[in-house]
Amino acid sequence: MGKRVAKEVSIAVADAVAQCRVDVISAYPITPQTHIVEHLAELVNNGELDAEYIPVESEHAALSACIGAAATGARTFTSTSAQGLLFMYENLFIASAFRLPIVMVIANRSISAPISIWNDHSDVMTIRDSGWIQTFAENGQEAVDLVYHAYKVAEKCLLPVAVNLDGFIVTHVVEPIEMPDQELVDKYLPPLKMKYKLDPKKPITMGAIGVPEIYTEAKKALDEALKASYKVIVQAWREFERLFGRKYQPVETYKMEDAEVGMIIMGSLAETAMNAVDEMRKKGKKVGLIRFRLWRPFPMQDFLKALGKVKALCVVDRAVSHCSTGGPVGIEVRSALYQSNKRPKVLNLIAGLSGRDVTVEDFMEMFEMTYESISKKPKFSYQIYGVKE
Amino acid sequence: MPKDTGLVSWKDLAPGMYITEPGNSVKFKTGDWRSHRPQLDKEKCIKCGQCYLLCPEPAYEENEEGYYICNLMYCKGCGICAAICPKGAITMVLEEA
Numbered sequence: 337m338g339k340r341v342a343k344e345v346s347i348a349v350a351d352a353v354a355q356c357r358v359d360v361i362s363a364y365p366i367t368p369q370t371h372i373v374e375h376l377a378e379l380v381n382n383g384e385l386d387a388e389y390i391p392v393e394s395e396h397a398a399l400s401a402c403i404g405a406a407a408t409g410a411r412t413f414t415s416t417s418a419q420g421l422l423f424m425y426e427n428l429f430i431a432s433a434f435r436l437p438i439v440m441v442i443a444n445r446s447i448s449a450p451i452s453i454w455n456d457h458s459d460v461m462t463i464r465d466s467g468w469i470q471t472f473a474e475n476g477q478e479a480v481d482l483v484y485h486a487y488k489v490a491e492k493c494l495l496p497v498a499v500n501l502d503g504f505i506v507t508h509v510v511e512p513i514e515m516p517d518q519e520l521v522d523k524y525l526p527p528l529k530m531k532y533k534l535d536p537k538k539p540i541t542m543g544a545i546g547v548p549e550i551y552t553e554a555k556k557a558l559d560e561a562l563k564a565s566y567k568v569i570v571q572a573w574r575e576f577e578r579l580f581g582r583k584y585q586p587v588e589t590y591k592m593e594d595a596e597v598g599m600i601i602m603g604s605l606a607e608t609a610m611n612a613v614d615e616m617r618k619k620g621k622k623v624g625l626i627r628f629r630l631w632r633p634f635p636m637q638d639f640l641k642a643l644g645k646v647k648a649l650c651v652v653d654r655a656v657s658h659c660s661t662g663g664p665v666g667i668e669v670r671s672a673l674y675q676s677n678k679r680p681k682v683l684n685l686i687a688g689l690s691g692r693d694v695t696v697e698d699f700m701e702m703f704e705m706t707y708e709s710i711s712k713k714p715k716f717s718y719q720i721y722g723v724k725e
Numbered sequence: 726m727p728k729d730t731g732l733v734s735w736k737d738l739a740p741g742m743y744i745t746e747p748g749n750s751v752k753f754k755t756g757d758w759r760s761h762r763p764q765l766d767k768e769k770c771i772k773c774g775q776c777y778l779l780c781p782e783p784a785y786e787e788n789e790e791g792y793y794i795c796n797l798m799y800c801k802g803c804g805i806c807a808a809i810c811p812k813g814a815i816t817m818v819l820e821e822a
Contacts, residue, residue, distance in 0.1 A: 435741035494740055532743050541744035553735035554742040560735070 338516040345476035345506050346371035348513045349441055352483040354385045355521045356439075359410035362390040362401035366420040367453045368503035369443040373415055395420035399427040399438075406436035407542055409533035411487065414438065417503055418445035418452075418459045425463070428496075432467030433558060434542055437490035437528070438497075440468075441483065444603065445503040446690040454691025455503040457603065457654040461664040467558050469497040469565055470632040472602045474588075476511035478629075481582060484516075484524055488572040491528050493565040500631075502604040504691065516580055524579055566633050586635035587642045588627040591617065595624030597706050598646040598680070600669060602628050603654065605694055612699030623703050634668060640676050648681040650706040653718070654688050662718040683709045684718040698722065756784065759802025761817040763795050769814035776806035776815060 343351075350372045353361075361380070363373040379385035388405075392398045395416050402412040416424060421442060431438050442460050446452040460470065469489060473479035479501040486497040501507055532540055546554050566586075573584040590610050592598060601609050606627040616623045626642045628635065643649070653663025661667055666684030673679065683706045688694040702721065739745050763776075770792060777785040777793040784799040785806070795806070807815040 433741065532739060532741070532745065539747040540739075541747075542741060544742065544744050546742065547732075549730065549732040550738075550742070553731045553733060553738055556735040557738050557740075557742070561740070 338514050338520070340512050340514045342510050343476070343513050343515075344371065344508065344510050345479055345501065345513070346443075346508065347375050348476060348480050348511075348515065349483055349501070349507075350375035350379070351515060352480045353413050353439075353441075354379050355516070355518055356413075356484060356487045356525055357411065357522075357527075358385075358387050358413045360388045360390065360402065360405035360412045361414070362392055362398045362405070362412065363414050363416070364392055364395050364398045364420060366395070366417045368445055368455070368507045369415045369417045369420070369441070371507065372441060372443065376413070395423040396427065399424040399431065399440075402438045403427060403431050403434065403436055406431075406438050407434065407534045409528060409530045409535075411491075411528045412438050413440070415441040415443065417443045418447050421459045422447065422462065428463055428466040428468060430543075431496045433554070435494040435558075435561065436496060437487070437494055437530075439483070439486045439490055439499070440496065441479075441499045441501065443503040443507045444500050452690040453503070455505050456689045456691070457500075457664075458656065458689070460498065460500050461655040461657070463498070464632065464664060467495070467562060468632060469493070469495050469562070469569065471497070471499050471630055472628060473499065473501040473506060474604055474606050474627065474629075476506060476509065476513050477582070478584070479506055480513055480515070481576065481580065481584065484521060484580075485572055485576055485584070487525050488575075489565065489569050492568045492572070493561065494530070495561060495565055500603065505604045520579055524575065562633050566635070569630060584629060585638070586628070586630035587638040588629055589642045590625040590627075592624035592626060592642055592644050592646075594622055595644055595646055596622045597648050597650070597703060597710075598624050598626055598643065599650040599652060599699070599703065599706070600626045600628070600665060601652040602631065602665065605652070605654070605688055608694060608696055609652075609699045611696045612703065615696060615700055616703050621703065621707070628665070634672070636672055636675075639669075639672055640678060643678055643680065646680045648683065648706045648710045650702050651682060651684045652688075652702065652721075653684065653686045656686055656689070656720070666718055681706075681709045681713070683714055685721040686718060687721040689720075692722070694722075754798045756796075756798050756800045759800060760820055761802045761804065762797060762800060762820055763802075763804070763806050763815045764818045765792070765794070766814045766816070767792060769812045771812055771814075773811065775809050775811065779805050779809050781805065
């Protein structure tokens, strides 16, 4: 087993990317992703990592270069945040439609305006429909582990993977992180071999026109590929557990077994919310927590199983979907419930925008509000929590 | 059952809808939507081959007599050949509906 060392998470993530023996890194610096790509540039520059580092002129170009490189069979990496992700936007859909195993780390940050460098999930929630596999880390160790997992899954499924970690709250924190030995990573991640790639000896065409008689079939094929990736994702976590000793699953639960009120949250705030669960339990309130580690493909069965027998559910979103029926996660959760027989009351709150603190007390208040919603139907389909009137 | 109007089953597509057979575009007849087609006046033509060189498709082919003839299966009717012809031997005529 590897050594447990204190490391800034961004540095650890970059080291993990290097351990995955990437061939091409193409990135444009943006806060709070910067330390990740800076450290990779250092590793390439000082000869520790044998990779092509392309310092592109924009995020649009960053992903374009990854697409081109991945199309030739190279293992690629990019990383971005907020505006950078939006600048990549059109290429995100091309990467997945081309079935290219690109791995991107998104250091989640609020979208401007007003300009903000702080953390929420408003950037990644805009790419829900992009056909990328999407995972969310809660802490530094998980962020690192999700990087190895991302390459494993991307290359088995031929789909791009976005690993999400909260900007600053995760990226800039020094945590004790166990970095596995290189041999173990090599065992987990064999060299990339693509059946189809751009090769002058065996020419193929990528990006041909999808006339009305074929576009529908192309979209169906991608949809089925993403659906089928679920099994690979779970298997890759099982293999990870066997080799590295840490267990991961699509949906994480905390004290949900006997919970009457549940809460759903993604990313690092789940750690604070777990403390709130403990505090509520001290007061005799049976509450629990659900966290989506896997967001795309949406882990429907795991989610329904995790629900247990809750009477009410608080979905805490970290992004606004303006004048929709809820926050992005709230909409998804309600839609998933409609397809099942379970009908807990759903209270959808939006909190922690642009790095605003959400404390244990806030989460306890949210739990109380959720208890109230059991007997008293909320007058809103979603609400921005803690806004100053 | 809804009407099945697709060209090929999604299960038979290569991943990413790649075209894995090089040069298969010749199998597809793509010149069925032009509004004007080029008409050659052999009296004026000097067989210089500018139409052949500049056709973006390329749809022009040289025949046994040395004339360059447009293959209407691929011509989109852009009119570059007519515009470039130094002798004005090519005119664009409206396609009949």
